[in-house]
Amino acid sequence: MIPPLPHSLYGLGLRRPHHEAFLTGTVPVDFVEVISENFMVDGGRPANVLMQVRRHHDVALHGVSMSLGTATGLDNAYLARLRRLADAVDPLWVSDHLAWTGIDGVNSHDLLPLPYSEEALAIVCRNIDQAQDALGRPLLVENPSTYLDFHASCMAEWEFLSALVERTGCGLLLDVNNIHVSAHNHGRDPFGWLDGIPWHAVRQLHLAGPSEGADGLLIDTHDTPVPDMVWDLYAEVRRRAGPVAVMIERDDDIPPLTDLLAELARARLAEPHPVAP
């Protein structure tokens, strides 16, 4: 498992409108998170930007296409390419989602839900083992936003995540917005969900904002400011978690950097493990 952090870190996603600012090395963050697949390229500006930003900041690699839930196993070519990127960047860690994106060589590019069944648990554990072996480092697994659940599920999401941690040694990336979205969509208590989480394994937090969809569902769009409900949940998460890396995850309708830094400043206010100056 990834060792505990000595103190909390605060960061932002590295998004294209802010590349120039991050290249100056003056943005007041402890780390940046990048979408791994955007940088799994042979060359050109993206690769160049990432390696320049890396001189100034720690980097977390966050993937969207590992497809940890695919029943037929992971794509070895994908893992090898991600390993090359990780070896070049020397990231804080590599993370991806508790989801599947496709099977039989097809990629939907959507984070699709899994039944929380014993069969799925065995498959995801096997896939995490495969990924950790191929990458030569432990993974962080992120809780998903879900819009449906399967009759085949026989355990709660937090039970599933806990079992992953116990069986594979992976860590957890808790997306606080996803906790909110899934709880809303399934009529569950988000604070109750926190009771089952193995907090010793939590290394990173995402903060984001959802949008309202049809049928009263909340959709994980990452295109709005962090809403009050997520801030409330975040405050409780910080009371329970040890030092973690916290980031504002904005993927669409990207606002000026100052807006995101203001949200990050608010996130710092909940720091329960202050470091002496």
Next chain:
Amino acid sequence: MTGLAQLQRQFQAGLMAGDLAGLTHAVRRPGGLAVHCYTARAVLVEALADNFPKTLHWLGGDDFTRLALDYIAISPSSSWTLADYGDDFPDYLRRQLPDDREVAELAALDWALRCAFGAADPQPAHWAEAPGIDWDGLRLKLAPGASLLAFASNADAIWAAVPDLPITPVATPGRVLVWRDGPEPRFRRLHGAEGDLLAAMAAGQRFGPACDACGADSLEIGGWLQNWLNAGLVVPRG
């Protein structure tokens, strides 16, 4: 086959067909199926819009989206990145719009520029300075990220004009070279023998016979070659 594999294949087939009703019995909140049905298609349409920006401008949003949705239904993504999605979209447009050749050619140019953007960085042509090179027998190829497109239309002029300037598609046969200059993808139309020579070498011909066949004089060819080497456009085969 495991139960999960069966479920995932059924789910994926439903996504591609745009209809997940067959999974209603398997879930507690069927309304959530529509979210995935919508998202999977919207993500791919958005990816095509990103990868073919000038084609989108030229066709207009409604026609582009209609063609994109038809393409998505028969061409699922097989890559880990959306940046790779649409490699045969230009061919699809050529088949769908045979009388509007500029559309497929515009898409081919969009795609070539996209590929150049993330290609391996051009390398200095130190190999060309080695003594004793058998230039006549040398086989060259285009460097990664460079491509040579055969056009029947003025798609390159259309690319440069839209969305700001009015332009009419006209027959303009020729070749367009795409490469990356530092971080910037670029293109230019090749005139006459330079295009013939580069096409011959891209097809695997030896440099000497290709030069003889193109009809240009050695001074002119020397100038082209110097430009190609300076830009890291050509590399030896093998």
